[in-house]
Amino acid sequence: MLLLALDTATPAVTVALHDGASVLAASSQVDARRHGELLLPAVDRVLADAGLRLDAVTGIVVGVGPGPYTGLRVGLMTADTFGLALGVPVHGVCTLDGLAYESGIESGPFVVATDARRKEVYWARYADPRTRLTEAAVDRPADIADAVAGLPAVGAGAVLYPETFTDARAPEHVSAAALASLAAEKLAAGEELLAPRPLYLRRPDAQVPKNYKVVTPK
Incomplete structure (x- = not known):
């Protein structure tokens, strides 16, 4: 291999x-x-x-x-x-699973949070470095404060919002x-991995403008 x-x-x-x-x-x-x-x-x-x-x-x-x-x-x-x-x-x-695996936290629960921009984070909750408890999600930190309160948190998203993630830890990326x-x-172990398809969770920043004027040749 x-x-x-x-x-x-x-x-x-x-x-x-x-x-x-x-x-x-x-x-x-x-x-x-x-x-x-x-x-x-x-x-x-x-x-x-x-x-x-x-x-x-x-x-x-x-x-x-x-x-x-x-x-x-x-x-x-x-x-x-x-x-x-x-x-x-x-x-x-x-990607969040990779951060969880690398965290060095032997047992949970804990959270992984990366920077999603727009004042949001991509995040998930883990039982241990190999076991994710929730689907990956994108939210504003204030909206998930109760769900992550007091938990160790790994990733750049945790570092960016210390008021929500009060126990932020390395690595950031x-x-x-x-x-x-x-x-x-x-x-x-014979486990099946994910298909190599993007997990975006939201629309891309670049979008076609609404009600744009179509120009046709004369």
Whole structure:
């Protein structure tokens, strides 16, 4: 097994290689505006660090979000392209699950919350690093204050809103190393992973204007 994992659902552009037993190489850069520019060089760098070629990869793991439309689609389209070119399966993993797995919190309950912009967070509640109790959702922090009161909270969304998440903890962003490790563990156990399809939870920011004027040639 050689998994190439990547995620662009948060401001982090993160890539890792996992051989089924351990992480061989990893790279993470935080830059919310340069996902498309940074992702492929990061893949090249991780492969070079591991001393491997892309054609050695036997599976792709990609974070499916939730995340902003523009950033999230960079990772998903890249994963799909690699999967088609190499003829290997592409496995989806919820980005929040990756953060939960990486949290270091041995038992829950706890919360994972990432920045959804628009003064909202993407969030879910966990029983432990491998068990999500709720579906991923997008809400204003004040609206979920009672549901998360007093719980440890992981992720940039928790850091941004300390009045709601009073026990915010690292990491702020997911790492592909965590995604790869979680995916490898699930695959070894015979578990089925998610389809590599985006978990947006809301409409994209860019939309066609309503009642726009149609211009036709004379």
